[in-house]
Amino acid sequence: MYSKEEIRKEIIEAVNKVKETNPMAGSITNTVTINFVANAQLAVGGSAAMVYLPDEGEFLANAGGATYINVGTLMPIYEETLPRTAKALHDAGKPWVLDPVAIGIGELRTKLLSQFKEYKPSVIRGNASEVIALAGLWELDGGSDSSNVRGVDSTDTVTAARNAAIALAKYTGGAVAVSGKTDLITDGETVVYSKGGSHFMERVTGCGCSLGGVAAVYLTASSPFIAALTASNVYNLAGARAESKVNASGSFYVQFIDELYLATAEDIADNPMDIEKA
Amino acid sequence: MYSKEEIRKEIIEAVNKVKETNPMAGSITNTVTINFVANAQLAVGGSAAMVYLPDEGEFLANAGGATYINVGTLMPIYEETLPRTAKALHDAGKPWVLDPVAIGIGELRTKLLSQFKEYKPSVIRGNASEVIALAGLWELDGGSDSSNVRGVDSTDTVTAARNAAIALAKYTGGAVAVSGKTDLITDGETVVYSKGGSHFMERVTGCGCSLGGVAAVYLTASSPFIAALTASNVYNLAGARAESKVNASGSFYVQFIDELYLATAEDIADNPMDIEKA
Amino acid sequence: MYSKEEIRKEIIEAVNKVKETNPMAGSITNTVTINFVANAQLAVGGSAAMVYLPDEGEFLANAGGATYINVGTLMPIYEETLPRTAKALHDAGKPWVLDPVAIGIGELRTKLLSQFKEYKPSVIRGNASEVIALAGLWELDGGSDSSNVRGVDSTDTVTAARNAAIALAKYTGGAVAVSGKTDLITDGETVVYSKGGSHFMERVTGCGCSLGGVAAVYLTASSPFIAALTASNVYNLAGARAESKVNASGSFYVQFIDELYLATAEDIADNPMDIEKA
Numbered sequence: 001m002y003s004k005e006e007i008r009k010e011i012i013e014a015v016n017k018v019k020e021t022n023p024m025a026g027s028i029t030n031t032v033t034i035n036f037v038a039n040a041q042l043a044v045g046g047s048a049a050m051v052y053l054p055d056e057g058e059f060l061a062n063a064g065g066a067t068y069i070n071v072g073t074l075m076p077i078y079e080e081t082l083p084r085t086a087k088a089l090h091d092a093g094k095p096w097v098l099d100p101v102a103i104g105i106g107e108l109r110t111k112l113l114s115q116f117k118e119y120k121p122s123v124i125r126g127n128a129s130e131v132i133a134l135a136g137l138w139e140l141d142g143g144s145d146s147s148n149v150r151g152v153d154s155t156d157t158v159t160a161a162r163n164a165a166i167a168l169a170k171y172t173g174g175a176v177a178v179s180g181k182t183d184l185i186t187d188g189e190t191v192v193y194s195k196g197g198s199h200f201m202e203r204v205t206g207c208g209c210s211l212g213g214v215a216a217v218y219l220t221a222s223s224p225f226i227a228a229l230t231a232s233n234v235y236n237l238a239g240a241r242a243e244s245k246v247n248a249s250g251s252f253y254v255q256f257i258d259e260l261y262l263a264t265a266e267d268i269a270d271n272p273m274d275i276e277k278a
Numbered sequence: 279m280y281s282k283e284e285i286r287k288e289i290i291e292a293v294n295k296v297k298e299t300n301p302m303a304g305s306i307t308n309t310v311t312i313n314f315v316a317n318a319q320l321a322v323g324g325s326a327a328m329v330y331l332p333d334e335g336e337f338l339a340n341a342g343g344a345t346y347i348n349v350g351t352l353m354p355i356y357e358e359t360l361p362r363t364a365k366a367l368h369d370a371g372k373p374w375v376l377d378p379v380a381i382g383i384g385e386l387r388t389k390l391l392s393q394f395k396e397y398k399p400s401v402i403r404g405n406a407s408e409v410i411a412l413a414g415l416w417e418l419d420g421g422s423d424s425s426n427v428r429g430v431d432s433t434d435t436v437t438a439a440r441n442a443a444i445a446l447a448k449y450t451g452g453a454v455a456v457s458g459k460t461d462l463i464t465d466g467e468t469v470v471y472s473k474g475g476s477h478f479m480e481r482v483t484g485c486g487c488s489l490g491g492v493a494a495v496y497l498t499a500s501s502p503f504i505a506a507l508t509a510s511n512v513y514n515l516a517g518a519r520a521e522s523k524v525n526a527s528g529s530f531y532v533q534f535i536d537e538l539y540l541a542t543a544e545d546i547a548d549n550p551m552d553i554e555k556a
Numbered sequence: 557m558y559s560k561e562e563i564r565k566e567i568i569e570a571v572n573k574v575k576e577t578n579p580m581a582g583s584i585t586n587t588v589t590i591n592f593v594a595n596a597q598l599a600v601g602g603s604a605a606m607v608y609l610p611d612e613g614e615f616l617a618n619a620g621g622a623t624y625i626n627v628g629t630l631m632p633i634y635e636e637t638l639p640r641t642a643k644a645l646h647d648a649g650k651p652w653v654l655d656p657v658a659i660g661i662g663e664l665r666t667k668l669l670s671q672f673k674e675y676k677p678s679v680i681r682g683n684a685s686e687v688i689a690l691a692g693l694w695e696l697d698g699g700s701d702s703s704n705v706r707g708v709d710s711t712d713t714v715t716a717a718r719n720a721a722i723a724l725a726k727y728t729g730g731a732v733a734v735s736g737k738t739d740l741i742t743d744g745e746t747v748v749y750s751k752g753g754s755h756f757m758e759r760v761t762g763c764g765c766s767l768g769g770v771a772a773v774y775l776t777a778s779s780p781f782i783a784a785l786t787a788s789n790v791y792n793l794a795g796a797r798a799e800s801k802v803n804a805s806g807s808f809y810v811q812f813i814d815e816l817y818l819a820t821a822e823d824i825a826d827n828p829m830d831i832e833k834a
Contacts, residue, residue: 031587038761056662106334205316250535257806384612483594528813
């Protein structure tokens with residue numbers, strides 16, 4: 001189990017390494033928030049590239065330091081693109097982030113998310129309902145069916161997803177980040193609750209998706225657990241700081257990107273966290 | 279015919295119900311303004327979800343309180359997705375908003391818009407040229423061919439579309455909102471002119487599309503006529519307020535979303551309107 | 557070779573003509589930055605319309621004053637849409653801008669960019685690595701393979717692409733704009749270095765893509781060389797002005813659009829430039 005001091009040290013290293021090396025993290029992600037994902041990745045110091053076609057997904061998988069796959073707005077070609085990209089990542093030993101958005105809607109989504117079990121995403125990021133449903137789909141502890149997923153929204157609490165998150169992390173050997181009022185991040189052994197954020201984050205589309213994209217950027221420079229935690233911390237920090245400066249959701253988005261850009265490694269490492277054994 | 283006091287009361291009820299219940303309105307919409315649509319829906323208190331695939335469209339049709347269909351950037355799969363989604367909405371008696379963007383461009387667009395006649399959208403939202411062209415395509419009074427549609431822009435005035443709007447509303451049994459310098463909203467019996475807005479709304483892409491998405495949110499909580507009018511009113515209010523605070527189009531967008539977020543039910547109900555018999 | 561005074565005069569004419577006539581420039585472009593492209597086009601006074609389907613591309617090619625084609629996030633249908641649109645532009649003698657984003661990634665991208673040679677884009681806009689790679693693909697002087705393209709980023713300097721840019725411009729009879737710290741614009745005879753911009757332009761996705769879209773707007777009102785130069789100048793001007801007013805990338809984007817909107821013809825014509833013989 002990680003100590004607070006180890007976590008703090010590794011977060012600082014990850015953030016600074018990203019700022020120094022401008023690592024590329026490719027994405028296959030939904031069209032609703034694709035611009036937010038790219039701008040958030042750029043704001044923290046990474047580089048972004050998005051594609052839809054199978055051979056381009058494989059190319060990015062091998063060219064990038066890590067990859068972000070979000071199943072938000074599936075297109076027909078994804079039936080081929082996503083498994084091939086996930087396989088390329090797995091075969092090359094490259095880390096990747098899975099965002100199982102809206103799990104339970106549609107046949108293709110279920111099929112793809114089932115296939116991903118084999119390719120073991122390094123980080124799984126979702127809201128509580130999505131994490132519980134993915135554990136259910138993969139027949140792991142803490143899972144359930146997807147009946148509590150309402151479109152892209154969660155109807156479960158983060159703590160309700162604790163067992164599912166731990167089971168998923170143990171299965172993949174990576175980490176899981178459950179987004180909510182307080183975020184839960186675990187590698188199956190340590191559980192961290194990252195605090196902060198803002199009520200405005202539910203009023204701006206894509207705070208969850210772009211957190212996944214930012215986790216992929218940090219995944220080029222750290223372990224899955226530290227990447228997931230660093231992304232959650234910078235989101236909670238930026239959210240809280242932005243909220244204190246604005247009074248509505250349009251300004252919040254702009255200020256939020258600014259705070260992502262301005263946050264230092266120490267700021268991010270010092271974001272309030274509670275740590276416990278899984 | 280509605281009285282001003284009835285309209286005022288129903289707008290207040292619709293706005294407050296949305297703020298209290300956070301209703302989900304799914305969309306199939308173009309990639310240019312999809313993010314604006316989602317953020318506008320969230321700003322007024324709704325929840326958003328976007329999809330492209332046929333069975334996902336059917337799922338959202340049944341899961342959401344209302345649905346928004348915008349034919350802006352058609353993809354090949356839409357040939358299947360849009361009729362199946364519209365049919366699912368019609369069969370389930372669920373309300374939906376149609377935005378016939380750029381009617382007249384391309385074979386698939388014409389085919390889809392022709393098919394929609396059967397599924398009677400609860401609200402039709404377009405600029406004057408689009409509304410006239412849709413009435414023409416559906417062989418209703420006031421219609422004409424689409425020769426005055428220039429890409430996504432209108433070359434007709436709102437009053438020129440009055441007869442077409444009334445004919446469309448009478449045919450569907452729903453409402454029509456014609457966007458322009460002053461907006462015209464009708465249910466075929468009452469005609470309301472909603473005033474305000476801003477010249478900047480022509481300099482920011484998606485003010486029309488996102489108005490349609492917001493109308494879908496209000497459609498979960500009111501009649502088609504009140505939903506279309508509430509959406510038009512909040513857009514005119516937010517546009518006028520935002521214009522008074524900025525001097526260019528980038529800031530206008532941000533301030534506009536802020537004003538959507540901040541507008542109260544009473545503000546929206548009290549936006550300047552003229553009411554007449556159809 | 558152009559004199560500075562001729563350039564200045566033609567830029568002023570192009571900018572004012574666009575502001576007066578609100579010309580439409582259609583686009584087929586990537587989903588990451590499609591909203592930025594449209595809003596930038598609108599900010600400078602143009603009108604935007606985006607499509608994906610083959611017959612819609614042909615329609616826009618003929619309906620618009622110029623067209624922007626960006627191969628960023630290819631979809632399968634583009635195999636048909638892009639050659640048909642480029643052919644329609646070529647056959648109608650309509651000007652168009654090509655943005656060979658991420659040249660070298662994937663089979664379809666290479667195939668499409670090879671096909672475009674025949675249809676001679678009026679303006680080619682890319683970073684240094686993309687311009688060098690396109691000259692290489694078309695077997696022109698100064699070209700090389702695409703090994704220095706890293707996703708959407710350049711690893712070459714603008715001056716390294718000077719010969720490739722000149723060769724491409726001579727081949728097409730149009731102009732080439734190479735984006736970088738200083739931009740290089742050439743028609744094969746005159747070479748202009750346009751200065752200014754901001755380090756934030758690398759931290760906001762789509763500054764390159766939207767420059768291409770803005771070049772298409774100016775292409776409706778001027779020669780390829782003046783269109784490419786006017787777009788580069790307004791971007792450098794707006795970037796420098798925006799940077800002086802903000803401290804982070806979220807605010808930069810908003811301020812940048814504002815500065816595009818506010819820049820006068822004289823401001824744009826007077827942006828610092830160095831001119832030399834090719």
